[in-house]
Structures are given as C-alpha cells and as structure tokens.
Amino acid sequence: INIVLVEGVRTPFLLSGTIYNDFMAHDLARAALLGLLNKTSLPKDAVDYIVYGTVIQEVKTSNVAREAALGAGISEKIPAHTVTMACISANQAITTAVGLIAAGQCDVVVAGGVETMSDMPIRHSRKMRKTMLTLNKAKTLSQRLTLLSKIRLGYLTPELPALTEFSTNETMGHSADRLTAAFGVSRREQDEFAFRSHSLAKKAQDAGLLSDVLSVNVPGKGIVSKDNGIRPSSMEQLEKLKPVFIKPHGTITPASSSFLTDGASAVLLMSEEKALAMGYKPKAYLRDFVFVSQDPKDQLLLGPSYATPEVLEKSGITLDDIDVFEFHEGQILANLKAMDSDWFAQTCMGRKSKVGVLPIEKLNLWGGSLSLGHPFGATGARLVTAAVNRLKKEGGQYALVAACAAGGQVVFDL
C-alpha cells in the first residue's frame, strides 16, 4: 500500500509563558486537529484513528489525543491514543499511523503532536505524597494527627518535571555542550548556525512560505497566526551571550539552543487509494523510516548520524538523491561532523567509511527548531510538513527528515 500525506498544519509556535499561557495541552492539540479538518474539509466522521505524541504529560489528560478528539467534536466512537518518545514523539505518532494504514487497520489517520511548557505538572515530594496517601487511609483523628505531625518542612519542596535524562541525570543542554566539545564544534560555528536559522525563518515567514501555520483564536487574547520566537539579530549580539549550560567555558548559549515552546501540529495520512477516492491530491508519499538508539550519555543527540545512512540504504537511494533535508536543530553541527568523519563511522557506527557531507544549502531553508521553536511533542510533524511543502515549492523529488531524541532515536522518509 502507498501511504500518502494529504496535508499538514500546526498552530503558531509560541514562546512558553506568552499567549498560550492559559491553554492546556489538549486545547492546543484540539486547535491543530480542527485546523487540519477545516483546511482539508475532511468530514469529522471520515477519520478512522487519531495518534498524538507528547513528552511532558499533563496527568489529567494522559491520553491527550483522545481529549483533543472529543473536544474537536470527533465521534466518541473513533479511538485515539498518545505516544511518547522524547523529541521525536510526533514522528513516532506518524509512523504509528503508517503502521495502522499499512496493516490495513485504517484508511484515514490523523497524527500529530503537542507540548506546552507554560504549564507543567509540578508535584509534591515523594515523602509528602506518601504521607497524603496514608492520610487517606487513616481512620481515627489521632492517626491523622500522628501522620500530620510527621510532615517536615522538607516535605514541601516541590518536584519539578526534569529535563534530565533519567538514566544519566544529565540535562540535555549539558549533554549537548559536551557533544559539541567532543566534535570540536566552535562557539563561532554555533553562533553562525543560530544566525542562519533565525535569518532563514524570518525570510520564510515574510515570504509567506510557512503555509502550515494556522490562525488560532486564543480566548481573551485575540487571534495568533505567527510564530513569535523568530528573532534575527547580528553576530555581534550573539557573541555577547553567555553560555547557559556549562559555565563559564561552555559554548552553547540561549541562541544556539532552542527556547521553551508551546505548540501543536497535525498531519493527515491516508492510503493512496482512499485519498484519491475522496478526491484529494496527495502532497507526498511516505516511503521509509528507521528508528535507532545509542548511548544516552555520550551520544544522546547523534541519532540523525546513525539513522541517515540506514534509511538511505533501506530505500536504495543516496545522499546525493535527496533534494530537501529537514533536520531537527538539536546539535545538528555535531551530527554533520560525525557524518563527515571516518573515525566516527568506523569506531562508533561500525561502518567502513563516513556517511558523507550533508549539503547545507539544502538544509532547513525555512528555519528550524532554533528559530521556530521546539515544542518537544510537536516538532516531528512540523519537520515532515515543512519537508513536504519545501519539496513542492522547490520542485524536488526526495526529502529526508531526521531528528534526535532523548534516548537517542531517529527517523525517516519520503
């Protein structure tokens, strides 16, 4: 079966703590879902299944896909589930959809992703939770008082959701800074790349190329229809910024790392047959994908380097055949250096020689995660939609999408 992408959309990606401040994750997910249905005029009863990816879960809506679907007025008879795989959660949602269609389970699936960092589940400490739960079971007043008397000031320290790898206890930014050092990526190279990302994003935004961005009405705050994290500045300004993760000698600054972002994205996938039968003109075929995993400590963000050659070999094409590259901008420079290194290919990847030089002139020409923002769960679908739209605009044939995720996994396709 050929699986096609009919359309892809996303809400504007906004800095956390700004306009989406009062939204919950399922509100954003619903906005993307409704936007997709409107844009494609797809009848609500035509959807067979809904999959969303998300990273930091709101405990009240742990199956955020289902809450979004119900809120969007999709029949309660349509099943929905939520997946999680760090920064490639939406990619995982898309490939899950591909699997459902390929297996003949469904014909029409909406896959997407959502993240809000404006609200996060901040919990009581484990000790406090334990006390509270035991308190529930306490029967007499004296039992309750004994329990309450055991509460210490330290119990009240809240637990923030960690942006650290559970297995290594290292924050992603810290790991990324070590990675850039390991590959000898200089501060200047990173500043230049950040500058490029913001400049290209600004250009694309001004030229109206970011056609996947929906207009979303935020109650009480008006309609938003633009990403608000794009800030083209100058190299001089970038040079002044201080390192954020490893101080004082690190190389990653606020500019060369993506900011905390809220946003949601969605794509409509169908079997080719169904799409044609319904009168859609598919935008692209989803050809192939791979997921890979590496050492969570030292190779956390190197997924694209490992996945790229694998997916190319699997689809029987070469790096030169690719017209459009959309890579998640999480330590992309280290990945470029890794792919261009024989030592790395031989020592770490078990390959005979290096993957090759990735043509930067084909990479992320409409901006990327550094400038557009990176709502963890939603980025994957943005990458795919951007790649598809660029293919159409630039008249190319093949696009390659890759992203790295905590745990170090990657993707894919077209």
Added chain:
Amino acid sequence: YASGTLQPGVGIEPVTFLNPKAAALIAVKDDVAVIRINNPDSKVNTLSIPMQREMAEVMNEVWANGAVKSVVLISSKPGCFIAGADINMIQACRSAEEVTALSQEGQKMFEKIEKSPIPIVAAINGSCLGGGLEFALACQYRVATKSRKTVLGTPEVMLGLLPGAGGTQRLPKMVGLPSAFDVMLTGRNIRADKAKKMGLVHQLVDPLGPGLKDSDVRTVEYLEEVAVGFAKGIVNKSIPLTKRKGIMQKLQDYAMGIPFVRQQIYKTVTKRVMNQTKGLYPAPLKIIECVKAGLEKGSEAGYLEESQNFGKLAMTPESKALVGLYQGQVACKKNRFGTPEREVKNLAILGAGLMGAGIAQVTVDKGVNVILKDTATEGLSRGQDQVYKGFNAKVKKKSITSFERDTTMSCLTGQLDYSGFERVDMVIEAVFEDLSIKHKVLKEVEAVTPPHCIFATNTSGLPIKDIAAASKRPENVIGMHYFSPVDKMQLLEIITTDKTSKDTTASAVALGLKQGKIIIVVKDGPGFYTTRCLSPMLAELLRLLQEGVEPKKLDLLTTSFGLPVGAVILADEVGIDVAAHVGKTMTKAFGSRLDGGNIEVVTTMVEKGFTGRKAGKGFYIYEKGSKSRNINPAAEEILKKFKLSAPPSVSSDSDVQYRLVSRFVNEALLCLQEGILSNPMEGDIGAVFGLGFPPFLGGPFRFVDAFGADKLVQKMKKYEEVYGNQFTACQLLQDHAKDSSKKFYK
C-alpha cells in the same frame, strides 16, 4: 631531557621541542606556554629527581621568555596527572638529613611556582596525589576533569610520611583548617566535584564522549583548550583568581583567626588521632605539628618544621613498614600466573549467605554475569537484598547513579536450581563448612557444568585436596578464601593443591583482581596461611580468658598493640561456632601446637547459642542501635567454670600481648618454612590485610626483622617453660635468632 628554544606566537598548532626522552614538552598556543608532562620510563608521572630537574629547567625557560604571558601545566599520561613523589627516591636515602634536603628542594621549587610572575594553570586529569597535588596547589589556578579517574589527595600519611613539599603549609590556607586536617590525616582520595566544593580546584571540566577521536584523548585535549582559555582569562583579568567567599566561609575564616579556636582544633584533632592510632603512628601527629608551626610561628618556621619532620618520619620503622606494605600491595595486584586462557564471564556462587552475597557484590559490577544459588528462598532473598543494599549505599553516596545500580543488579540472577550452569565458567561455593556437604555440591556442580568450569571453594579451613578428592577434574579445583565482609576486606587468599593447573590459578587470580582484591597465593594445607596463623592465637586468647583476664582488658591490650579491633571482639565477629569448628579441625592437624585454651569453653558457648555477633551474644552482648558493648554474664559464667590459675611469671600486660603475638608470628614463619607461603612479602600482606596484623609493624616477617628474632625467641622460651611446646620457636625463627644478619627484608 628538555631542550630547544621557545617560539611563541606560532598559532594554534603546537610546536613541540623535540627530545624523544624528554619528560616535559613545551608547546605554545598564542601567548600561553603549555607544558606537557610525560615521564618517558613509566606509565605514570612521578616527581623523581630527574623529573624535578627537568621541570625546573623548563620553567626557567618559560620565565625567561618575555612573549609568554601564562602557562598551562598538563600531563600526557592517560588517567594520571602526577601520581606523587618517587618513593624509590626517598627509600634510597640513608639519613633523615638527606630526606630533609629532598623536601627542601621540593619546597623551593614550588615556592618559585607560587611566586611565578605569570599565572600557571594546572590542568588535572587522573590521579593528582601527594607531590602531584602539592605541585598543583602551588599553581595559581586549577582546572580538573570530572572523570572518575580524577582524584586528588595526600596519601603520604598512609606511608607514614607527611606532605613534604609545602602541602602542610598551603592546604590549611586553601581549604581551611578542618578540611586540611581531614585531607592530610586520612590521606583519602577526593573526587573532582568534592575538590571543587572544598576549594581545592577552581573549575571542573566534563569528560567527553567519542567524537572525532577517542574520548580519553579528546577529553585531555578539551581540558587543555579550556585551561588555555582560563590562562588567557586570568591574564586579561576576566577570570578572577580568588573566589567570592560565602557567608559560612567568612564565618569560618573569622573563627580561625582567633588563636583560642585554633588551639581547640589542634587539641580535638590530636585527641582524635590518639584515639584512633593509640599513639602508634607518628605521622599524623607530625602533620598536626607542621600545620601548627606554620600558622602560629609563620611560614618560614612551618616549612622548616615540615622538611625536618619529613626527614625524621622517612627514617622511622613505621614508615618503612608502611612503604613495604604499599609495595607488597602493588605486587599482589599483579597476576604472576599470566593471562588465563578463558576469561570468566559467567560466574555461579553457591550459598547466598554473608560470604556468597558479598562475593556476588564485588563481582557483578565488573561486567561478569553472576548466578547466586541457594537452597531456600529466605536465604536467597536475604542474599540478594545484601547485594542491593551494597549498591544502594553507593547511590546514596552519589558514587553511582540509581540507573547504574539497576543495570548492575540486572547481571545478578538469584535461583534455587542449577539451570544455566551449562554456561558457567567458574563456580565459587560458599556453603556450610562440612566436608560431606562440600563433596555433595562439588559432584552436583560437575554434573551440570562444562568441562572447563573451575570449581573454587571458599573454605576457611578445610584442606582443598580433601575437597578435590571427590572431583572428576581436580586440576580445576582451587581454594578462594575471602574475608568477611567481602566488600570491605581487601584480601583474597588463593590456595592451590598439587593438582591445580596453572591456568586454573591464573583464572582465579584474574577474577580476584577484577574484584579489586589484593591476592596472595599459597599452598594447600590445614588452615592454609591465614586461618593457620589465627588459630594458635585464638587458642591462646581462650587460655587467657580462662586465666581470668577480662575480655575488655584483652581487647584494650590487643588494640594498644595495634590490632584494629580487640581480639575478643574479633572472635565474636568471626563467630564462636566457626572458631570452634576451625579449632577442632586445626587441632586434629597440628596437635599440641594448638594447645592453650580448652575447646570445651567454646563448644559450651555454641550449645547455649552464644555464637558471636551474628547471634547478638558471644563474649559480649550486641544490641541493635547500641554502640556500647556489655559483657555477656552467661559467657562469664562458663569461663568461670573452666577457670585456670594465671602463672604470675608470664601474666604481665606485656606478656599477655607477646603470648598472643608470638604464637601468631611463629606460625606465620612456620608457613614459610614449610613452603605454604612462597615469600615473606605475601605473608605480611596476608596478615595485615586479612587478619588485621598491625600495619605499622608491616606484618609478622617485618616484625621479626625489626623486633629481633633473638628477642622473640627469648620471650618464647620463657613461655615454653611454663606452657610447653606450643611456644617452641620454629626452625626458621631459631635460625634468624642465631644469625642476626639473616633478615626477611634486605
């Protein structure tokens, strides 16, 4: 050694000045001179005389060059900055004055470093110990990697010495008096993050993963790049040399400024040292003296005190004994039987008791899959919990992550049957000490394991050849005698029979080294070496108890002789039942040489359930949560029943000590005489690390050398006249007594 001229300003690519034998190379990055230390003759950098001379030359060259604005000092050795002073250099000295001169030489050199007109940044990766740390402390700035191999410390005290190149003077100023005493008096290794907190280093650098090069190589490169950055930053004043002090720090500094407070600290620390060492170790006291001299009388007096005390200490028998132990320890961390044909990848342990679980704990985190087998679920679960607790304690101390604990534990399988034994390379049995049970498990194991599988028995007394008698493959049978608690006790005694193959021995030693053990390899015989030395001493202990010496007094006499725990407590720790069991076996083998106490005393105690610490009652009563030990009155009753009169001629405090020690030492010598031991060094290592023989005496053999064989024989003769032939000096001891030129150590 180093030669050539400097060519600064050549850019990023380092220019090195070539001399293939050079121990210190200079490269220049912009206006920063990078000095890379690389001792050509060794795997580690040590501050030997030629190294010091060369460093001085190199530094003079750097200082003479006006274009160099700052210096980075780094090592080219993987995992080692500078491991310390060259111990041979100190050993070669014949007098205290010579050693003092060495110390003063070092002091002078580091003073020049400290007063350097341009900033020097020490970039530390790997061990930075002793003289190496003193070198780094003299530099203006210190950057260290967070690598697990990076440790800082002043281990001199463990060699009976003190930091003799300015350490006692600089450390208190740098980290404050309490921390400085802690570092110097314990000699412990300090990891980088702790060092930063203490103020020992200014900045930390993370180790890198593999990138375009090997991670170790790149990490050192990165360290150098970062250090060069800091060096430039210090010159252009963007990096301050002094840290802003927190309120606690300010308070502490204020308190330390009050002479009365300082006096109190000296007093407290001295008291604590006296408590722990019983005054038997001179080095800690000298360290306190040096620090005191520096702070109270000024640095000139302090440095003088330091160098003179360093010289004096180097000549003490305590230091010589400790250095000997250190060298023995290094020797016992090598496999003299070569690389085994097969690496042990899958290990099975029979019996999940204290021993079995302890062996599992020290093995499972070394990349070896471990099966822990017991016969009952309760025992198995207790054993698995013991292993878990061991690793969880490390998580709490933050030396490993909870994730590392979990992955490590995933290599441990607990089971009740023999499934999976077809893949096992070695089996260590730690079941009950009974020959028929040992035979039973040996046969069961051989029925299910592959032909190459080694059968190691962790017995403390049964002869290995008796156990091997039931084996189809006696060449694969070996003894591995661990000491309890296995995760704390460093010694492993490996016992070979006439039939044990060399490859089996090599394999057992290789596994023991992996487990981090110090290993002695001895010949088979009842009690091997360690148990055999201990048994006559315990027999004498029993005799003394019967003669009415109070347990508390015996403990006091033995600890003041230098044992780490009192002999009676030791008996309780070992287990009265074990002592009784071993005592019987040993008496059967050695007859009257084990005379002394009446074995009935211990068998009666066992009958009443007073089996020692594990039962809560032995000679003492052990209560959970209570640190004070009370005498077990019921045990006292038993002793009264077996009371003997104490002959006054051999019952003074000193006699009590020497009656115990002489029997131990004589038996040790006998083991060498009979060929159980292959050399005195292993005997000393075994006695100190396995049985707690006083380290400052260096072990039984070094003790005989230092005390005088003739004097010991005299004492033994006196006891022999009263008690009989258990005090008869062995031939080897008599030979040494007759010819005073005969020594175990030259």
